[in-house]
Amino acid sequence: xxxxxxxxxxxxxxxxxxxxxxxxxxxxxxxxxxxxxxxxxxxxxxxxxxxxxxxxxxxxxxxxxxxxxxxxxxxxxxxxxxxxxxxxxxxxxxxxxxxxxxxxxxxxxxxxxxxxxxxxxxxxxxxxxxxxxxxxxxxxxxxxxxxxxxxxxxxxxxxxxxxxxxxxxxxxxxxxxxxxxxxxxxxxxxxxxxxxxxxxxxxxxxxxxxxxxxxxxxxxxxxxxxxxxxxxxxxxxxxxxxxxxxxxxxxxxxxxxxxxxxxxxxxxxxxxxxxxxxxxxxxxxxxxxxxxxxxxxxxxxxxxxxxxxxxxxxxxxxxxxxxxxxxxxxxxxxxxxxxxxxxxxxxxxxxxxxxxxxxxxxxxxxxxxxxxxxxxxxxxxxxxxx
Amino acid sequence: xxxxxxxxxxxxxxxxxxxxxxxxxxxxxxxxxxxxxxxxxxxxxxxxxxxxxxxxxxxxxxxxxxxxxxxxxxxxxxxxxxxxxxxxxxxxxxxxxxxxxxxxxxxxxxxxxxxxxxxxxxxxxxxxxxxxxxxxxxxxxxxxxxxxxxxxxxxxxxxxxxxxxxxxxxxxxxxxxxxxxxxxxxxxxxxxxxxxxxxxxxxxxxxxxxxxxxxxxxxxxxxxxxxxxxxxxxxxxxxxxxxxxxxxxxxxxxxxxxxxxxxxxxxxxxxxxxxxxxxxxxxxxxxxxxxxxxxxxxxxxxxxxxxxxxxxxxxxxxxxxxxxxxxxxxxxxxxxxxxxxxxxxxxxxxxxxxxxxxxxxxxxxxxxxxxxxxxxxxxxxxxxxx
Numbered sequence: 144x145x146x147x148x149x150x151x152x153x154x155x156x157x158x159x160x161x162x163x164x165x166x167x168x169x170x171x172x173x174x175x176x177x178x179x180x181x182x183x184x185x186x187x188x189x190x191x192x193x194x195x196x197x198x199x200x201x202x203x204x205x206x207x208x209x210x211x212x213x214x215x216x217x218x219x220x221x222x223x224x225x226x227x228x229x230x231x232x233x234x235x236x237x238x239x240x241x242x243x244x245x246x247x248x249x250x251x252x253x254x255x256x257x258x259x260x261x262x263x264x265x266x267x268x269x270x271x272x273x274x275x276x277x278x279x280x281x282x283x284x285x286x287x288x289x290x291x292x293x294x295x296x297x298x299x300x301x302x303x304x305x306x307x308x309x310x311x312x313x314x315x316x317x318x319x320x321x322x323x324x325x326x327x328x329x330x331x332x333x334x335x336x337x338x339x340x341x342x343x344x345x346x347x348x349x350x351x352x353x354x355x356x357x358x359x360x361x362x363x364x365x366x367x368x369x370x371x372x373x374x375x376x377x378x379x380x381x382x383x384x385x386x387x388x389x390x391x392x393x394x395x396x397x398x399x400x401x402x403x404x405x406x407x408x409x410x411x412x413x414x415x416x417x418x419x420x421x422x423x424x425x426x427x428x429x430x431x432x433x434x435x436x437x438x439x440x441x442x443x444x445x446x447x448x449x450x451x452x453x454x455x456x457x458x459x460x461x462x463x464x465x466x467x468x469x470x471x472x473x474x475x476x477x478x479x480x481x482x483x484x485x486x487x488x489x490x491x492x493x494x495x496x497x498x499x500x501x502x503x504x505x506x507x508x509x510x511x512x513x514x515x516x517x518x519x520x521x522x523x524x525x526x527x528x529x
Numbered sequence: 530x531x532x533x534x535x536x537x538x539x540x541x542x543x544x545x546x547x548x549x550x551x552x553x554x555x556x557x558x559x560x561x562x563x564x565x566x567x568x569x570x571x572x573x574x575x576x577x578x579x580x581x582x583x584x585x586x587x588x589x590x591x592x593x594x595x596x597x598x599x600x601x602x603x604x605x606x607x608x609x610x611x612x613x614x615x616x617x618x619x620x621x622x623x624x625x626x627x628x629x630x631x632x633x634x635x636x637x638x639x640x641x642x643x644x645x646x647x648x649x650x651x652x653x654x655x656x657x658x659x660x661x662x663x664x665x666x667x668x669x670x671x672x673x674x675x676x677x678x679x680x681x682x683x684x685x686x687x688x689x690x691x692x693x694x695x696x697x698x699x700x701x702x703x704x705x706x707x708x709x710x711x712x713x714x715x716x717x718x719x720x721x722x723x724x725x726x727x728x729x730x731x732x733x734x735x736x737x738x739x740x741x742x743x744x745x746x747x748x749x750x751x752x753x754x755x756x757x758x759x760x761x762x763x764x765x766x767x768x769x770x771x772x773x774x775x776x777x778x779x780x781x782x783x784x785x786x787x788x789x790x791x792x793x794x795x796x797x798x799x800x801x802x803x804x805x806x807x808x809x810x811x812x813x814x815x816x817x818x819x820x821x822x823x824x825x826x827x828x829x830x831x832x833x834x835x836x837x838x839x840x841x842x843x844x845x846x847x848x849x850x851x852x853x854x855x856x857x858x859x860x861x862x863x864x865x866x867x868x869x870x871x872x873x874x875x876x877x878x879x880x881x882x883x884x885x886x887x888x889x890x891x892x893x894x895x896x897x898x899x900x901x902x903x904x905x906x907x908x909x910x911x912x913x914x915x
Contacts, residue, residue, distance in 0.1 A: 144705075144770040146544025151537050157787065158532025319530075351767035353751040354774050361743030369739065381737035384530040388740050388787070401543065401774070 173231035212243035232275035238284025245292035266305030282387040283333035285394025319383035331479040332424035334370035337390035344399035347512040407510035414498035559617035598629035618661035624670025631678035652691030669719035671780025688803040705769035717865040718810035720756035723776035730785035733898040793896035800884035
């Protein structure tokens with residue numbers, strides 16, 4: 144096992160009717176800015192529940208944070224806060240709204256003039272942030288209990304992340320019932336996103352970390368079982384709860400503590416969103432299977448473990464079992480309606496040179512748990528994904 | 530899945546050589562009282578490592594906290610702190626030292642005169658505590674990242690627990706190398722303790738909490754595999770690391786979040802320690818198998834799941850598989866050298882009436898996940914354990 148530090152200070156309040164708990168968690172004198180995306184939280188009653196919980200509080204609203212939150216939108220929120228008397232943020236939405244709120248929280252008092260610098264430096268210069276909490280409406284990214292944020296800049300095709308110890312949510316409210324009304328596409332995306340997050344912390348090389356391996360397998364098995372259920376029966380409470388909890392656990396630091404990690408799938412996928420505005424999960428579903436094929440030698444032992452413990456593939460040669468496992472992973476994504484090739488999204492690969500250039504600009508030229516995914520290999524992965 | 534709140538704010542710093550990190554985590558102006566037990570941390574070099582990390586800090590020492598920490602000892606530490614200029618506590622030891630330090634941290638500013646009231650009221654009236662961190666030397670109780678403390682009062686045969694949001698350690702340093710020198714009895718006790726903690730959050734009734742069930746099974750399988758290894762090869766780093774991490778995970782709130790729990794084994798076992806000063810793990814090993822036999826009807830479904838997923842018992846009738854699983858659990862404890870009957874410890878059961886009286890005095894008359902373990906059933910469990 145590798146050395147690690149694990150810090151998960153966000154208080155999770157999970158279950159039916161728990162939005163009402165906001166009242167017990169936020170000081171009555173807080174001057175709150177509620178950040179959200181489009182109108183879905185108005186239609187499904189979540190916004191009303193939040194306002195009911197915070198009756199008597201000072202609550203203003205900032206809406207319009209888009210999927211893959213745009214820098215251009217977020218700096219408007221920063222300006223609004225600087226001009227108004229706001230000292231607490233409340234994100235109500237999915238990973239994009241929470242990621243956007245993290246950026247806003249860190250940017251309000253950021254010492255530099257150019258706020259994109261927060262992304263460009265990975266968050267290294269952040270020294271404080273506004274306190275904030277979140278009400279999660281879409282289980283997927285794990286942003287609700289971690290300190291990572293991904294922001295896109297539309298005009299330059301940039302999609303980058305930053306991290307900071309100052310941007311953990313204080314409280315995360317997770318009520319599975321608010322996910323009943325999610326469109327199937329977003330539900331499926333969430334399952335794929337969490338599944339890929341888990342694999343990126345699991346499919347590397349063995350580190351004799353038995354708890355972490357089995358925890359990762361716990362999440363994979365749960366997503367495999369419950370993902371199809373929530374698509375078939377959107378109001379199955381326990382299935383929704385299991386998916387929601389698995390997605391949170393997939394990226395709160397726990398399963399990746401003490402083991403090698405490989406975030407190359409994310410790095411390559413981010414470029415696809417930046418260039419073509421695909422859903423985050425769609426880009427992961429495209430890249431992952433081809434990356435696993437490309438790195439099947441260095442990931443050999445863990446791919447075999449994955450094949451056996453998750454898919455029960457124990458017959459045939461080792462290479463056959465690995466093929467089966469990669470194939471089954473792809474089939475799982477497709478079965479949820481998330482396609483796994485460029486061509487499924489009417490893309491022909493002509494943006495590959497531009498995406499490779501972005502990878503190079505961002506210094507992403509030695510990715511993976513062995514830092515051996517060069518630009519040349521990234522090119523092969525993109526090309527195989529067409 | 531049941532509603533839950535999960536709050537795990539302790540920062541875990543895990544791995545070789547990590548005691549040196551104390552310097553980065555404690556403010557240089559802190560006036561520290563270092564609390565520990567006997568001399569083992571002197572002999573194995575841990576105390577030297579702590580002093581080296583805190584060179585230049587104000588560090589005083591309070592030693593002599595015993596296994597099953599005694600109220601009588603701890604109030605001496607409280608008095609010492611009140612008379613000296615101390616504002617930070619550092620527990621260096623196992624669960625007993627950490628539990629004792631939690632009590633001391635909460636007691637120093639406790640508003641009441643009678644400090645036993647903290648235990649008698651379960652911690653309800655605590656409004657603050659001194660900040661403290663810990664260096665764990667014995668993986669077992671999980672105290673290093675939770676907010677629970679168990680304290681014994683020798684003269685009255687009391688062993689009780691309290692909990693409070695104010696007594697989470699700030700930082701927990703977990704270096705598996707410091708456990709190399711543990712005597713086999715303590716190593717084995719730690720494995721049994723963590724195994725039983727896990728079962729007390731797992732062997733109840735199904736709540737369709739798939740992540741939690743599989744996480745619990747992850748810990749059980751890890752302890753089954755790694756427990757015998759650390760006894761055979763005390764300096765096997767990865768095995769020590771896996772046991773250490775499993776023991777922490779077994780009682781930090783995670784696997785019990787959203788599922789029913791049954792702490793009756795602990796409650797019955799505490800009386801055995803209070804009356805006979807047995808090791809905590811010994812008392813758990815005595816009580817658990819008989820409690821499972823007694824409650825095999827209400828625990829039926831989870832006992833079958835346990836039999837299959839942990840022990841691979843899938844043949845025979847359901848009752849046979851449950852018998853096999855309970856038998857295998859007992860055999861596992863015995864194989865580690867932890868005996869499972871009163872008579873193994875030269876006890877004849879004559880203290881049972883006294884222990885039942887204590888349970889009654891402490892209001893522990895309706896235990897278990899269904900509150901159906903009455904005094905009469907506790908009596909049967911004790912008697913079957915002779």
